[in-house]
Amino acid sequence: MTDDALLxxxxxxxxLEAIGAERYHVHHPFHHLLHGGKLSKAQVQAWALNRYYxxxxxxxxxxxxxxxxxxxxxxxxxxxxxxxxDGDGTHPGGIERWLKLTDGLGLDRDYVVSLEGLxxxxxxxxxxxxxxxxxxxxxxxxxSSLTEMFSPAIISQRVSGMLRNYDFVSEETLAYFTPRLTQxxxxxxxxxxxxxxxxxxxxxxxxxxxxxxxxxxLLWAQLDALHFAYVEPxxxxxxxxxx
Numbered sequence: 001m002t003d004d005a006l007l008x009x010x011x012x013x014x015x016l017e018a019i020g021a022e023r024y025h026v027h028h029p030f031h032h033l034l035h036g037g038k039l040s041k042a043q044v045q046a047w048a049l050n051r052y053y054x055x056x057x058x059x060x061x062x063x064x065x066x067x068x069x070x071x072x073x074x075x076x077x078x079x080x081x082x083x084x085x086d087g088d089g090t091h092p093g094g095i096e097r098w099l100k101l102t103d104g105l106g107l108d109r110d111y112v113v114s115l116e117g118l119x120x121x122x123x124x125x126x127x128x129x130x131x132x133x134x135x136x137x138x139x140x141x142x143x144s145s146l147t148e149m150f151s152p153a154i155i156s157q158r159v160s161g162m163l164r165n166y167d168f169v170s171e172e173t174l175a176y177f178t179p180r181l182t183q184x185x186x187x188x189x190x191x192x193x194x195x196x197x198x199x200x201x202x203x204x205x206x207x208x209x210x211x212x213x214x215x216x217x218l219l220w221a222q223l224d225a226l227h228f229a230y231v232e233p234x235x236x237x238x239x240x241x242x243x
Contacts, residue, residue: 020150023216030223037165061133097176104160104173117241121225143211
């Protein structure tokens with residue numbers, strides 16, 4: 001196969017899987033500390049507070065993509081994702097469930113929502129993701145969501161490890177994660193089928209792969225920021241959350 005030949009769908013899928021195997025943040029030292037029970041409550045608070053910005057930004061990035069989708073079928077699919085995170089006014093969505101987590105960890109909800117304690121690295125990484133989805137092609141934006149291919153494994157590790165190792169969390173505290181075990185595979189089925197179908201040139205397939213690498217990098221960068229600020233050398237920047 002030449003370098004510019006179109007990859008068969010199964011080969012594209014295999015290369016996406018390989019990116020996750022190498023780059024997904026399940027391999028990050030901070031993740032190992034988190035699910036291994038090696039962090040203090042204050043360090044877990046810092047993780048939950050910073051991760052809130054990522055969770056709260058997902059509907060905004062999805063809404064920007066929704067506005068560019070050309071068919072009712074595609075818009076209905078992406079609208080479902082927004083409801084998953086924002087809720088429908090009756091049933092809570094992922095953002096509300098994440099705030100239940102920060103509540104359970106003893107963080108003031110108004111403080112969490114204000115973003116006053118956010119690490120600069122978190123803000124820059126998440127904003128870069130929102131900007132990619134707004135500014136790049138629909139194909140790349142949808143491809144960037146494919147980190148959900150790897151999320152069930154990290155969720156299982158995180159929930160079981162935290163319940164086993166921390167007496168300050170409970171199944172209710174971690175309720176955010178349970179629906180994601182069914183929502184994420186549904187999201188992946190759609191996005192994976194879309195990129196296999198719509199990446200019609202090798203150049204477009206390479207854009208799909210690059211978008212997934214970018215998404216893995218921003219998730220990794222968020223944990224880099226947390227590790228530097230709260231683990232080693234444990235130097236939160238001015239204005240950031242200080243336990």
